[in-house]
Amino acid sequence: MKLTFYKYQGTGNDFVMVDNRQGVFPKNDTKLVSFLCDRKFGIGADGLILLENDEKSDFKMVYYNADGNESSMCGNGGRCLVAFANYLGIVKEETSFLAVDGLHHATISEEMVSLQMQNVDKIDTKPKYFFLDTGSPHHVQMVENLDNLNVFKEGAKLRYGVYGEKGSNINFVEQLSDNSFHVRTYERGVENETLSCGTGVTAVAISMFDSGKTISNEIVINTPGGELKVSFEKNGSGYKNISLIGPAKQVFKGTIEC
Numbered sequence: 155m156k157l158t159f160y161k162y163q164g165t166g167n168d169f170v171m172v173d174n175r176q177g178v179f180p181k182n183d184t185k186l187v188s189f190l191c192d193r194k195f196g197i198g199a200d201g202l203i204l205l206e207n208d209e210k211s212d213f214k215m216v217y218y219n220a221d222g223n224e225s226s227m228c229g230n231g232g233r234c235l236v237a238f239a240n241y242l243g244i245v246k247e248e249t250s251f252l253a254v255d256g257l258h259h260a261t262i263s264e265e266m267v268s269l270q271m272q273n274v275d276k277i278d279t280k281p282k283y284f285f286l287d288t289g290s291p292h293h294v295q296m297v298e299n300l301d302n303l304n305v306f307k308e309g310a311k312l313r314y315g316v317y318g319e320k321g322s323n324i325n326f327v328e329q330l331s332d333n334s335f336h337v338r339t340y341e342r343g344v345e346n347e348t349l350s351c352g353t354g355v356t357a358v359a360i361s362m363f364d365s366g367k368t369i370s371n372e373i374v375i376n377t378p379g380g381e382l383k384v385s386f387e388k389n390g391s392g393y394k395n396i397s398l399i400g401p402a403k404q405v406f407k408g409t410i411e412c
């Protein structure tokens with residue numbers, strides 16, 4: 155099969171995008187997805203995303219991690235998919251689309267995408283970390299000297315040690331100012347540190363506010379791949395109107411024999 159693909163990145167979290175509106179992609183072929191995401195033998199990416207038709211919204215997002223398995227919500231992937239839908243002419247500056255965790259509203263202007271995330275109802279606050287679901291599961295832990303941390307080693311230890319086979323994404327955080335934080339993330343399903351994780355920085359912003367580390371509901375997050383912004387409103391014991399804002403760019407397009 156000759157597959158036409160597009161490569162996108164959002165703050166360095168990179169994705170193979172396939173327009174699957176004709177339903178040609180073999181969706182249960184785990185080996186094919188992991189091959190396409192392989193950085194040595196394939197195209198190379200943290201994940202693969204199919205853009206599909208949806209009856210009630212502009213399009214549907216189907217997300218796979220680099221290991222080839224379909225997974226939970228990907229915030230940066232969602233932002234990149236909005237840019238892809240805009241490139242394909244499916245949407246203009248505003249859209250609603252269906253993802254695995256429900257409907258998402260988004261806006262796009264000059265390669266900056268603002269993506270509304272699902273409400274967060276519950277934050278587990280433990281003595282050394284927070285755990286919350288922002289579409290994907292996230293462990294959030296404050297550390298010192300984040301630049302020198304071995305995120306691969308420490309992330310894998312927690313991902314398997316605390317969360318078992320199902321796992322969790324692991325975010326390490328250091329506060330930079332009143333409303334800004336430095337974040338590095340070990341991603342489940344990639345099983346490595348990625349340059350940025352959208353649902354991860356969302357989890358960090360909310361847990362930092364919830365624990366009183368910041369009083370701002372507009373948070374700037376520095377990741378190794380660039381800057382993201384997260385804003386939200388408190389909603390009883392949870393959070394609503396959560397927006398993840400940042401760049402989403404097409405890097406190249408091509409065809410691959412597979």
Ligand SMILES: N[C@@H](CCC[C@H](N)C(=O)O)C(=O)O
Binds near residue numbers: 167226323354
């Ligand atoms: N990179 C993503 C998160 C993708 C899902 C994650 N790896 C998981 O399986 O939980 C993001 O930007 O949110």
